[in-house]
Amino acid sequence: MKPTFRYCPSLLSFWFALMLSAIITPASADLTIEIDQSSDMAIPVAILPLAHDEGVVPSHRPSEIIAANLFRSGKFQALPERQLPARPQSIEEIDYGQWLAEGVDNLMMGRIDQEEDGTYTVEMRFVDLLRQEQVIGKRWRKVSETALRRVAHKMSDLIYQELTGKKGAFNTRIAYVTERRQGGKRLFSLEVSDSDGYGAQSILKSTDPIMSPAWSPDGKKLAYVTFENGRSEIALQYLDGSRRDIIASFKGINGAPAWSPDGQSLVFTNSREGSADLYRMHMATGKVERLTRHWAIETEAVWAPNGRSLYFNSDRRGQPQIFQLFLDTGETRRISFEGRYNSNPAISPDGRYLAMVHVKRGFHIAIKDMYKDELSIKTKTRLDESPTFSPNGEMILYAMNQGGRGKLAVVSVDNNVTQVLSVKEGEVRSPSWGPYLD
């Protein structure tokens, strides 16, 4: 049942060396996207394939990546390529009336050229068809084959910002845990991929469970829970592979790591005094301070964006509910009132929305609008958990179960458009959306 090396320190360190050598393994299984539901509210936009000379065959098509990103937001829908009425090569060639007749108010066009050294030069123009005006013009040089996706995500971010006034979060990364079976053994992998699930890299492989990855605010480290020593501990790992340490291995459970917005401290759950309570570790000194004292389970802390309070789950009223702890005064107040089970809080970057696991004939993701004091259930599947906001607060990534398999899904905050991300083989859990890359 348990891996037997646990009992042998020498074997353990050998295993560790093996695991660390596996860090930064390229080409893990990318997540694949299934379109679950489209929105009637999605605004049509024209995303023209980038013009190119004959023989230029980039491995990724930026226009397709951009169209998929915009669709995933739930707000926009790119005109299918075959429905494009024309393919103008320059601003001068645009017949504005032709596009407005299609109900399209915005158009992206551009070029991709391959240089002698094999890199690409990518150019984009985004046109407001109503005003007949170019609103974005941008060029990227020396783009390698592998960086093409990243440039496409940056283009998507620029378009999203132009259309919504809000910063796009497509050029970001997500972390999650995959589990598959091989010869009766379970293989867990902590992976990091682009926000659309492509470019997945495994940063840790283990035969013991991994869960709850948490990004440091600078996006360079992940804290997460590992069971590699037979019980829950918190590991801190640098994404560049330079370092990995077990930072919380106290008596009892060690779980639910949450970085403070300034990256200076980590709140986590520990039960050294008997029941699960919240503790805060100061990263510079390693000093640990107790934050809650209660016989109930207190766990799943997340920081308010201003760093002054924590939202957390406590079952002090008999069942899990969300509470808020003010760090300056030590005051606690209850936040969730609807329903008998509310857990796993996540707070939007502007502090307005609190996402949580809410039970109503199943475990769903619900959002509480803290301004209006209204709760709305966002998901229809029945085993949803681990909500995590995109850094611009526009989307929520969460774990769900479909057809007996653990998958990830994205739902937009404004509407209920859902897209499912899954691995070809095995299950995906514990998603965490990383910060802006730049």
Next chain:
Amino acid sequence: MIKQNWIGLALMIGVLGGCSSPPTVPEDQRIPQGEGDYRDVDDLVRASQAEDESVEVVAEESATELAEEDLTQGESLNKGELTPFEQAMGETYDPVIYFGYDQSQLDEASLATVQHFANILVDNPNERIKLIGHTDERGSQEYNLALGERRAQAVAEAFMLYGVSDERMEIISMGETEPAAEGQTEKAWALNRRVEIESNNESSND
């Protein structure tokens, strides 16, 4: 599932020899989880929902199963090295306590199980145990990690009631990460809400 617990216990005992003899039990001798186990799963669920008397009947059946397994797997288990305590642990009661949804209370049958193992521990004062708490997959992973610990603590408190000092018990929670049964069914969930009692001679072998 009953089988699996017994084999797990037996395997663990076989492995407790320490670092000097590296573990040799190959993967393929473990009882696989999954589809094939559902017949056992059904039996156990029926039993766990039945009256107190029938719980003991199940325990006796499982003891028979253990005897059969011992015959087929005897060589790899180093049976000769089992201590009287380890042999006694496997004799009549399944070393697993089950719980209701989001619950950590022990019912009468569970207390009887604890009392049985507590008596063995009282008779064998050098023996130690691990109490490993588990939950079903529903709800959040971190809350479940804490809930699994609370269940293991509840079992530890019952052991203390029957005279076992808390220093002899190691409490571990695996949360929802090690289901005993797969699938999104009430049956599977009922089997996964559990505390496993395992012999723990780790420290005495160091």
